[in-house]
Amino acid sequence: QVQLQESGPGLVKPSETLSLICAVSGGSINSYYWSWIRQPPGKGLEWIGYIYYSGSTTYNPSLKSRVTISLDTSKNQFSLRLTSVTAADTAVYYCARRSYGSGSYDSWGQGTLVTVSS
């Protein structure tokens, strides 16, 4: 059973860069698609993007200019960078595994709250 665990700063200042890591255990990162999804407090889910184990990426067009998702196969983890953050980026950030066939997200991390504030 694969497990995912997010980590990173819980507070980021406006205009700075949000950086999170998702550690994957119980399975290799050298397969599947690996994704980030966020949820502002009291609101719905927003898809951020994913990276295939080959390194190819797909991003939400509304965030594309500010987002980078990358893999670190040596540590079996992947990461999210979101630049020039504002208060609107305050959210619980989830990492998740996308299944090959269906495109559903079958494993999720517990989520980590990131607050953008000075």
Added chain:
Amino acid sequence: QSVLTQPPSVSGAPGQRVTISCTGSSSNIGAGYDVHWYQQLPGTAPKLLIYANNNRPSGVPDRFSGSKSGTSASLAITGLQADDEADYYCQSYDKSLSNSGVFGGGTKLTVL
């Protein structure tokens, strides 16, 4: 405004049947992309409930079922139980958004 439209809330008494709709367009559900459903209990991460329109992952009770037709999909829950009270989200992909993922706005299920 979410790309997929869900009712904000539904409710039902224990034992009853409820359905949650998910309406998309010709660039997502209508384009042939599968629809997936997630259950989010308060304070927890979403959990996959239905994948590829009408398939249940191992461990999900058969009280939960999904369907898809045209540009819409539905989640049905029969024999409502108190612990079904949660937020439910549909998810698909959209070719007009470079095949990025899209979610519905979520539906709060209240068990009366």
